[in-house]
Amino acid sequence: MTLSSKISLQSGQPLSDALLTSCDREQIHRPDAIQPYGLLLIAKADTLQIIAGAGDLEARLNPNWLGQSLPDLLNIPADGLKLSGGKALNNTRVSGLQDETFNAQFHVSGEHLLVELEPLDSRNFLTWEIFSQIDATADRFERCPDIAAVCHHGAQVFAKLTEFDRVLVYRFQEDGSGCVMGEKRNEAFPSLMNHHFPASDIPRQARALYLRNRIRVIPDIHYEAAPIRPVEAGTTGIDLSDVQLRSISPVHLQYMSNMGVAASASISLVVDGILWGMITCHNATPRILSEDIRAACRTLAGVMSRQLRNKEELITYQERLRLRNAIEFATSHFDPAASVKDNLQRSVTELRSLFPCDGFAVIDQKEIKTSGKVPEHSDLLAIRDWLRLGSNGGIFCSSCLGKDYPPAEMWPEASAGILAITLPFRTSLTLVWSRVEIVQVIEWAGNPHKGAPDHDGILHPRKSFESWEQTVLGHSHRWTTEQKQAARRLRRSLIADYQTQQLRELNATLTATVQERESLIQQKDFLIREVNHRVQNSLQMVASFLKLQARTSTNEETTEALSEAQHRIAAIGLVHRRLYRGDQMGMVDLSRYLEELIEELCSSLGEEWQAQLRMVLSPVSISADRAINVGLVLTELVINASKYAYGGQAGPLYLSLSVTGDRLTLTVSDQGRHDINLNGSGFGTRMMKAVVGSLGGTLTYTPLSPGLEAVMAVPLDINGPASAHEDIPDGLYS
Template sequence: MASQSIPTDPGLDLTVCDREPIHIPGSIQPHGLLLIADTNTLAVIAGAGDLETLFGDAWLGASLSTLIGQDVSALLASAPIGGGTLMGAPMTAGAASFDVSIHRAGDRLLVELESASPAPMTAGATLNWLDTFATGFERATGVQALCERAAVAFRALTGFDRVMVYRFLDDDAGRVVAEDRDPALSTFMHHHFPASDIPRQARALYIRNRTRAIPTVDYVPQPIRPATFADTDLSDVAVRSVSPIHLRYLRNMGVGASASISIVKDGLLWGLVACHHAEPRLLPADVRLAAATLASGLARQIRAKEEAETYRERLRLRAAEDAVVPHLNDTVSLAQSIEGAKAELRMMLAGDGFAFIQGRTVISDGTCPPPAAIADIAAWTRTHAGMEPFSTHALGSVMHAAQVYADKASGLLAMPLTDGGGTLLWFRVEEVEEIEWAGNPHKSVQLDAGETLTPRASFETWTEAVRGRSRRWTLEEVEAAHRLRRAFHDAHQARQLRMLNGQLQQTVAEKDSLLQQKDLLMKEVDHRIQNSLQLVSAFLSLQARAAGPGEVADQLREAQARMAAVAQVHRRLYRDDHIETVDLSRYLEELSGDMKVSLGKDWASQMTIDLAPVLVATDRAVNIGLVMTELVINATKYAYDGAAGPIAITLEQHRARFRLIVADEGRGKSGHNAGFGSRMMSAMIDRLDGEMDLTDNQPGLRAILTAPVGAAKTG
């Protein structure tokens, strides 16, 4: 029967079921017995059920250990850390045998007794049975196949007419995802049940107490006696009486007996194994224990299958990212990159449509709203979500203006970019969902003629069309959107870096061009200076020959030597790649070579050189070269009375200072200090911020120039 949404009665409080104290019902089901004892004295202080038939009238106040025939203190001492249910030894009373379970509830001990199975499952048979079905669970290819196998396994274990695997949805409603039933029964497969069918406090008890059985829905509750203990918390008691509303709910479904086993994954209630039987049916404690163990294995397999599906989804998304990211790193603009990769971007997050908006630029692919609507959606997401990715599978419910184009954009994943002010939008089209409910979900509870809250009476298939929704965005897809935004940020940074590198390369190229022009200009200057120096040197040589032997010729030759020193530094200056600095040792060595040529073979054979490498500024090298030239000239003039003799030239570096030493083995004097050469040398030494020491070389003179390697700081 198909229908539109039917409003609920505004006067009906649907939260009454959520507030019902089902954990303290004050009674138990009649298929079991309950003893309540004081934790300290182990004296029985209350009970429920037909205790007189089993223990006689004197059960109240009796010793708990005496009544159940076992040392309760020893059982409590051997209880595992963390508490929980403690299984006692089976108790025999006449021909009857009972399973014994002990629970703690504050300062009270709760002991429940249930009739033991006439043919209990042996430990070996139970383990073999569990192993068989666990192997089948492992071989299931996915969660759906796993649930289908679980329905078959639990029906074989419990023997109920119908077994359903019921999964909770995000809105706390539930859906039957697997079913195994008697062929004579109608199916509930794929049916939805509203959240009100299983109230909030009932879901909490399902996590705490993993199995529950109702052998017959027509039982008469057995109250706790004395009534002053009716407030005892029976959350862990399997024979706890259930809500009268729930019993009417089951009767309305045509169920005679029921059982439920919780599927708890990571501490949360993933779903239930719901068992229904048309006639009364007991589910013994040993079968419930086996069912709980099987449900734990089922939960682990569900987790493994879901994690495998998640892993495959992440692999798919990573592969899609690997195909998209190279497009983002192109040298073109952001909009051009997105234009070239828009189809891949759409398919990466399984969107029916994709759009990029930046200012007035709109790029789209697939099924999208009009450009004006895209701009409105982008502005709305930036207002409501800021710079964080935003996702919804029901856009019209949060942005009412979007209901107009729900057929194109019921689902939205929006990702504002941190760089450039653009927004990426993925759209999913509306998927009209036909939901089959087990009865009208809008009539899940109602009031009877006596104003008593009752569950709905009809469970006939009720179909509802849900509109305005799309496929949901998965957590993995939202995570991929976060990663994609980082990739866009990195691509933007790379694009900016490439632009800056381009500007820098252009600047460097312009600088290189200017340096080349400067180099050509300076080489031209050097060429002219060298020509001028050669002309002056040739003129001095001609004048020396014309003057003949004597003081004038000697002075002209000294001037010629000084001109050679200047010419040499210019040659070194424009031959090196680094014109700002020169290797002083190399420069002085070449300068000494020129002097050997000008002085002749006799002097050249007597001169020795020992120069350590020292980098100095070019202008300082010129001054040092002139000083060395003057010292050598003085030695040739005065040390040996015009004859050739040994001259040693040494260059040393001591941290930030250097020493230039010119030593001879002559008569130990260098002439007067008033000549042109001496005045020029003093000026050079001052410019070097150095000092000159003349010492005895034993025999001869040792002239030592000491100065900083670099120019002295000023200011």
């Protein structure tokens, strides 16, 4: 019997929120029990003493198992049980009672060591027949043309390998639901090919376990769970995520019973670390998968997953290549001399062919150019205004426009899905590719709305898995990831063209302006040369006059003052020359300026200073007036070091210029011997205090053994806040 229902997805998700919430809350990894076909031992990880277990341990392993040492009970060397990082040991064979042989797997769970014992099949393991089947299957997978073929062949291979009644290859969709893409069955079960399953059938925590454990076997769903005992061992709620024998959720067991399944096996398909889908095996009677078959299933699932990734990558590559060629073809018709707007409006036909769609529109401030089937002009203008309000990075994509933009519910036959590009030009442009409504009929394996919790809060799974059809309205074909990426590339290309056009127009304007001002610049350059020549001559005359006065003066203090004034004038003259030679009027490279200034000071103080000087200067540009002030302070500090630290002789002198954040630091230090007068009021001290104050900085002194270090710190910003000068010792070196 087939049920039909016409449901619009505007009413909400097709699944019950209560069902999803209840499933996601279930602690399926902490069942406190195992499936009884195997045994479980729990020991302390540090002492290896067995404190709990599950299953018929007394009859199948040892009547006195509790409290024993794990290595003694299993006859395993204790050194072989050193685990780290929760990794399982290699398979270990353990002999049991009743002529049973168990395969032992070891896992770490917190402070406990878990040992699961699974009975082995008496058949040989990993036979040559299975090896040859794996090799042939891998070759067949590689020759499959697409994903559908891989899924179809995978179902055939796993059905033959496991001999289960029905094998489904199940792929997860973007919304968490799944679709059967491959099937192999006999008459024991009906077909579920192309059927959909709601996301609640495999909740989030179950998917996490499927990523962690790639194969899961339930030999008989009607088993009676074997609880972990004794209860007083304190293992209640222990994490059994890695245990293959872990007991199954009662909800899932009831779910399979409702499907008529007596035994199942689930094999994960993992692509790039993401759960791509599942291979689900169903049997109408109890059935177990032996160890060799499970190993082959793991290997084949890995081979199949790699081929699924290869097919997806091939499809993605082909789609990207097609879209890139389509964009290049569409934009190749653009006229380089025309505006981007004109090119877009003239190329609506070519642009429409970029993406499979029913219509295309270029929307200007008021003008609209269209091709194909699109909404009314007033609706397009409203969509443009709505898109401008969003923060979508200039790209908007929807395959259910009515859900995102409610007015679109009124005209799904004109547009049920759009891909839009908003261009941030001076006059904004919007490009819209439109797709009309596609009425879809989704065939579900049972009504996905059933299975919500009862009034008592107990979750009951769906009882019916007969085909149930859902008619989906208001949707268009989905826009692919490659199409969205191509839209972003097109947007970047159009913005670049617009910017190039703006630059071309700006360059034309600038060219005319430059030509107009070139004559003015030439005149200014002539005047600057003349002014520089006159200023330099004037400074040289003043310096020569001061030098002559210093030579003729008989007063030692006057001679020193005149010499210092001469050095200060030289510093100002050097800045002036650098200003004239520099590329940026008004700005000076302070490091080069200070280097040249020191060279001139050393020439005047004596060539022997060159060998004593050490400089580490970081490049920084500051305004000329501030450079002059820094130069004056440096000149004063060097002269003071020469006079007071070394008594006029050459001595070691260290200079550094550094930039930290928004401040520059000038350091001058010597190794001389001198007395520091903190109460002096000499001209040099007063001058430096005034200059540093005008820079909004500080000047501090630190006595060394021997020597003295002077540090001036000033803000780079010319509008930096003025600083107090209490740190400047009044009268230092006076």
